[in-house]
Amino acid sequence: MHMSDVIKRDSTTFSFEFFPPNSENGWNQLEATITELTQLGPSFVSVTYGAGGSTRTKTHDLVSRLKEREALDPVPHLTCVGHDHAEIHEILTRYAKAGISNILALRGDPPVEDSSEDPFKHFPYAADLIGSITEFNRSGAHPDPRGFSIGAAGFPEGHPETPNTLTQMDHLKRKIDAGVEWLCSQMFFDNRMFLDWQERCRLKGIDVPIFAGIMPVTSLAGLKRMAELAAGTNFPAPLLRALERAGPDPENIERVGIHWATEQCLQLMDEGVAGIHFYTLNRSNATIEIYKSLGVVDSEQLRGR
Secondary structure, eight states: OOHHHHHHHOSSEEEEEEOOOSSHHHHHHHHHHHHHHHTTOOSEEEEOOOGGGTTHHHHHHHHHHHHTSTTOOEEEEEEOTTOOHHHHHHHHHHHHHTTOOEEEEEOOOOOSSOOSSOTTSSOOSHHHHHHHHHHHHHTTOSSSTTOOEEEEEEOTTOBTTBOOHHHHHHHHHHHHHHTOOEEEEEEOSOHHHHHHHHHHHHHTTOOSOEEEEEOOOOOHHHHHHHHHHSTTOOOOHHHHHHHHHHTTOHHHHHHHHHHHHHHHHHHHHHTTOSEEEEEOTTOOHHHHHHHHHHTOOSHHHHTTO
16 A cells, blocks of 8 residues: 555554564564564554665565565565666566555665675665656556655664764755655654654655654663664663663563553654554564553554544
8 A cells, every 4th residue: 555545544653664584483483473463453564675685585575475465565675785777677666566555765784795896886875766766656667656655764863974963854855855755763762852853854844754663672682782783872861770670680671661662652642643663673572562551452443443
């Protein structure tokens, strides 16, 4: 379903992110997670592309699997890394024929291994990739005359490669002007940072729907990984204090993380956020517990009917 239709249908969108596993056990875990989360009636689910585009084939496979489930609407990530224009056109054509309606366009991370070729040679920035998708839409190659609905990433706490916050907003506005219709934020733990960034977007003339990215803390090891993966993310002192009080007990730590994420979601919903996007790490327990606390475990409730 085209994202504009999803947003019209759902008063607040609730969505999940999955990543293609690298092992058979990982696929089994993901299948179990998908089965459980399908019952919550998500507005859509996104599928990551992997660092350096390393899982691009698996991304296509997972998108196909999800598309076969009528209750799920997959939104594949697509990055600039290592692609030329012909490859992007081929991928978009394949997705269009499969009935995929939405794309989350990202610059992506460069490959870990050294390479003499610039991985961003053909698409230096996300706005360049977005422009290419917009051209595809104008060609009429998608069965929906509107083409793909294009989403992009937003960075409430700033982008590590662009310290100047005013320049960051210029870059984001360039994505919008290139054809972006909705934004999905990076994870954050301080709602004040998100709400301030959202207001700055509006001041910049960026008035597209913005989905808030939420990732509940479920372990201390996970917290450290978050800090490494999302440089610059603010972990508020009250959250760290609560985790310290939880002690070494993994269950206590998970309960604290779920409670914090639940309070984030409640406030964001009160503030009228367009949607909440859960970074699930291919696991369902924390997300299900948050839903129970929000009182919206039924898909009809989630969709504001």
